[in-house]
Amino acid sequence: MSSHVDFVIIGHGLAGTALAWALLRRGRSVLVIDRERGGCSRLAAGLITPITGKRLAKSWRWGELYPAAVAFYRSLEADTGTTFFHERPALRLFATEAERVRSEQRSGIAQAPDIRADWFDAPLGGFEMDAARLDVQRYLDTSREHFESRGAYLAADVGWHSSRGTGLQTGGGFTGLETGATNPNTVAPIELTADGVRLPSLSVEARALILCRGFDATADPWFGSIAFKAAKGEILTVRIPGLAEERVVHRGIWLAPAGAEVFRAGSTYAWEPLDALPTADGRAEIEARLRAFLRLPFQVIDHQAAVRPVIDAGFPALGRHPRFPQLAYFNGLGSKGSLLAPFFADQLATHLCDGGEIEPQVNVLRFL
Ligand SMILES: Cc1cc2nc3c(=O)[nH]c(=O)nc-3n(C[C@H](O)[C@H](O)[C@H](O)COP(=O)(O)OP(=O)(O)OC[C@H]3O[C@@H](n4cnc5c(N)ncnc54)[C@H](O)[C@@H]3O)c2cc1C
Structure with a gap:
């Protein structure tokens, strides 16, 4: 039996954390997933x-x-x-x-x-x-404690594979997003459904999934064409x-x-x-x-x-995927994540919950 949340957020850095709060404050349920290695927020001076x-x-x-x-x-x-x-x-x-x-x-x-x-x-x-x-460490730790106490946080590695997985109806070459939670050998692709996403290995279904992964060498299949100037x-x-x-x-x-x-x-x-x-x-x-x-x-x-994670001279990039609206992106905070994250997380949360506009200058469509 799967549990249902409104939004799954991949990444518990400054981007994913601010977005999780912005969605929670709108009364939505979230699950934040992070693999707990790498990332730059925990090193940032704030x-x-x-x-x-x-x-x-x-x-x-x-x-x-x-x-x-x-x-x-x-x-x-x-x-x-x-x-x-x-x-x-x-x-x-x-x-x-x-x-x-x-x-x-x-x-x-x-x-x-x-x-x-x-x-x-x-x-x-x-x-x-x-x-x-x-104090970025303290902010992230406090947030994580809060999310964990509500069952809204999970340590898991999300990865991609190209040969397995049949659940994703993308129609493209991509075959699936997979998660290795407690056992890294246990992987299961995310399935895009008609009205959301499913993470079978975690028994989670969601209306949408937002990638807040910062700079990562392994580009994801949907937003992977975005060029970083990291x-x-x-x-x-x-x-x-x-x-x-x-x-x-x-x-x-x-x-x-x-x-x-x-x-x-x-x-x-x-x-x-x-x-x-x-x-x-x-x-x-x-x-x-x-x-x-x-x-x-x-x-x-x-x-x-x-x-x-620099994408374009300090502009963040956010918004839904043009073809798969159940997938969204929040990245490009560059060297100013502490300043940029609250404002743009709020803009993205308004967009995801109420259809508010994403400013053209930061709309992820511009970077795809
Ligand atoms: C040296 C240095 C100094 C800085 N100083 C400042 C400063 O003083 N002030 C300031 O505002 N900013 C500073 N920054 C910038 C700041 O660190 C970034 O703007 C911010 O941390 C970016 O946050 P993010 O959430 O986008 O990315 P990240 O912090 O990188 O978070 C991404 C998260 O996603 C997770 N993740 C990625 N892929 C997966 C996956 N496949 N499965 C599960 N989890 C995944 C990672 O584990 C990570 O926790 C500094 C950066 C550096 C490098």
């Missing part, structure tokens, strides 16, 4: 920063996306009795005279007076900006005796407090190879950039890497 880059550019649609993110994370904190969203000023140190001049020309940017000269080498000064930080990123965790800075500090890279005298520093951008292996070059780059403004010695205590 920084939400209004002004980025050498040109001091305002982050895309900040005025809409940031209030949506604040409302979303704050309301979840209230509902779950947990704290994982922190609004705190961040410090940006000028790397060049051009940056400093540009900041003077921009309204709303004021020089930061309190930059400790014994900690930071910042002869050009810097400015403070209102920013936020999502970027690998590396992060160091460092111990810096004597440093008590509470703000995230930006100067070429960022340095974010992570406990007593412990900080995370990152991150790099590389376009090949797209794997999650930390490299000597990545470490050397972060260390050099850190030394460019940090006066204190540091010791590296951890080093991680992951791949950002």
Whole structure:
């Protein structure tokens, strides 16, 4: 006997989690499935920063996306009795005279007076900006606990095969999506039915299935033609005796407090190879950039890497499959998943539940 849910979500990263909440809040039932390895959300620093880059550019649609993110994370904190969203000023140190001049020309940017000269080498000064930080691990753990307590979470690997499976009536070359849950050798294809999907091995039926898989080398059969411009990123965790800075500090890279005298520093951008292996070059780059403004010695205590799911210059991609409306997609959060996920998860949930429109700029149809 199968249990029925409204939506199955593949992926418990920032995309799938925000979408699950958005659907639950609309009174729909969900099942989130994740294979619990890989993915980049658990490595992300969760920084939400209004002004980025050498040109001091305002982050895309900040005025809409940031209030949506604040409302979303704050309301979840209230509902779950947990704290994982922190609004705190961040410090940006000028790397060049051009940056400093540009900041003077921009309204709303004021020089930061309190930059400790014994900690930071910042002869050009810097400015403070209102920013936020999502404790991604805590947010995901809290969400998972909530989903699990309602039978709405499952650890399972979803894969594809090309030779078995007869249940999917796609009419194309694809023969099935398979899941290896408790026993990886036990696989069963998802079947697309007239009014939804079925996952026989998990005894689950759903109205729709949404792929929120981030960057994955194994392209799925429906949305697999979407081209990624994915970027690998590396992060160091460092111990810096004597440093008590509470703000995230930006100067070429960022340095974010992570406990007593412990900080995370990152991150790099590389376009090949797209794997999650930390490299000597990545470490050397972060260390050099850190030394460019940090006066204190540091010791590296951890080093991680992951791949950002970039599709199109920071635009997410979302919506239903043109041929199989019981399948949908939410991906492309790039390097700003904490900021983008709440707003666009809400847009996708409205679309899935009430037929609301997906903006053309982010509609997955544009990328297929
Ligand atoms: C070094 C680095 C630093 C970053 N810093 C920040 C930051 O400061 N602020 C910020 O907002 N963003 C940051 N990001 C970006 C952020 O990590 C991404 O935008 C976000 O995590 C993408 O979320 P996602 O859910 O789309 O993908 P993922 O987090 O990759 O989640 C996809 C999930 O799907 C699961 N999955 C995939 N395939 C399957 C399958 N076949 N079966 C079952 N499960 C499957 C995976 O296990 C994974 O959990 C950073 C990224 C990197 C690499």
